[in-house]
Amino acid sequence: MQVPSSATAGLHQEAADAPLGDSSGVIEWLMTETRDDRFIDNIFVEMCERLNRAGIPVSRGTLHFRILHPQWLGARILWQRGMKEGDIQTFGFAIEDSDRYRNRPVNEIHSGAQIVRQRLEPAFSVNAPPYTLYDELRAQGHTDYIAWPLKHTLGKQHIITFGSDRPGGFSDDDIAALSDLLPAFALVSEIRLKNRLARTLLETYVGPHASEQILAGATTRGSGVTVGAAILICDLRDFTGISDMWPRDDVIELLNGYFDAMAEPIERHGGEILKFMGDGLLAIFPLSNTNASRDLLAAIREAQTAMAALNEENVKKGHEPLGYGIGVHVGDVMYGNIGSRSRLDFTVIGPTVNVASRLESLTKEIKRPVLLSRAFVEIAGCEAKMENVGSHLLRGLSEPIDVFAF
Incomplete structure (x- = not known):
């Protein structure tokens, strides 16, 4: 924590002579009027604006929080005076090993500091830590910076920061008012972050559409709907031998x-992966999207290109190229909950899924x-572009079906 020296008493007095701010109204708003606000970035922006109206000279605010996400370590919400919406930026897991992270004052909070304060006017710059952020803030006209840990339950900790552009920066009363605000904002932000966390985890493990159904209350065994969908089932070839012979990593x-x-091509073209099954996957393209069949074919084309590039890399490493099989069928499926x-498990079941699975198995034979x-292919209107490889009797079916190769 940096504190003002006696040589800067003039600037300190200038801030102290400013109108006193009071955050009690903002605290009451946080606790009683934000219950219907779903997104923490919107609440944060309005909170900063209300602080200004309450006489606390906040010109900039940031909220840094850790998230459980397969791609991102955390995110930052930035508000500056005049912004109507917060700027949200995500950070990958490599950020902690970067100079950009180490050369930031928030790193002091992650290292255990309970407050970081730096006055930014020239009289205070002599002994200031050489953080590039401080230079950026000075260039933008900010005069003060303060950061606190934002403490959630069970030891979880995030970071909140405020900047001021008033000559002299924050007064002692301003800082006390902001400090008084933190417990209320911690409660409000924890609820929103945990709601977002629940949604993120569900989207990560069951997909966006299934997660919406579950969060909407579809948690009863046997609950579900019948939907028309194109089904794609994919499986990796010779994985058992690979897993027996290759190192685990x-x-x-x-x-x-x-x-x-x-x-990635499946999701990019509107498909939803319902599950990974060892070395296979099950995906659906709901026919409620009129372009579902064409989207599925586009996804397969891109996946084939991506697999070719992956196999080039594998061959360079001395490995055999990977083989795979894909089976595609279309029809009605039951989409919902099954299990104990x-x-x-939120998945799709029915004869349509079984046919797609049998077609995937048939790729090994032919x-x-x-x-x-x-x-x-009839629904997709692509019969002329596909190769008819004959009629085949699939296991579990009483009549053979015509099969096409792509």
Whole structure:
């Protein structure tokens, strides 16, 4: 923590002579009037604006929080005077090893400091730590900076910062008013962050549409709806042999690369991956989207290109190229909860899924990586572009079906 010296008493007195701010009204607003506000960034922006109206000269505010996300370590919300919306920026896991992170005052909070305060006017700059942020804030006209840990339950800690552009910076009363605000804002922000965390975790593990259904209350075993959908099932070839012979970390890297190549095009074209099954995946393209079948084909094309690039890298590393099989069918499926009384899976079941699975298995026999049913190619209007590889009797079916290769 940096504190003013006696040589700067004039500036300190100038801030002290400013009108006294009172955060009690802002605290009451946080506790009683934000219950219907879903997003913490909107609450944070309005809070900063209300602080100004209450006489506390906040010209800048940031909220830094850690999140549980497969791609991001955390995020930052920035507000500056005149902004109507907060600027949200996410940070990857590598940020903690970067000079950019180490050369920031918030790192002091992560290291255990309970407050960081730096006056930014020239008289206070002589002994200021050489953080580039301080230079940036001075150039923007800010005169003061203060940061606190924002403490949530069970030891979870985030960071909140405020800047001022008033000559002399924050007064002692301003700082006391901001400090009084922190417990109320911690409560309000924890609720929103945990709601967002729950949604993020569900989206990560079951997909965006299924997560919406679950959060809306679809948690009863047997609950679900019948939907028309194109079904894609994909499986990696010879994975058992690979997992037996390769080192564990190499196997994990291989699987992640394979799933990236397959999954990213599916999600980019509107498909939803319901589950990863060892070295396979199950995805649906709901027919409520009139372009679902064309989107599925576009996803397969991009996945094939991505797999070709991945195999080039594998060959350079001395590995054999990866093979895969994809089966595609279309029809009605039951979309909902199945499982035991206490452990459920939100998935799709029905004959349509079974046919897609059998087509995927058939790719091993006829040595074609992508097989589609006649029902699908007719809906997609692409029969002329596909190769008819004959009629095949699939396990569990009483009649053979026409199969096409892509």
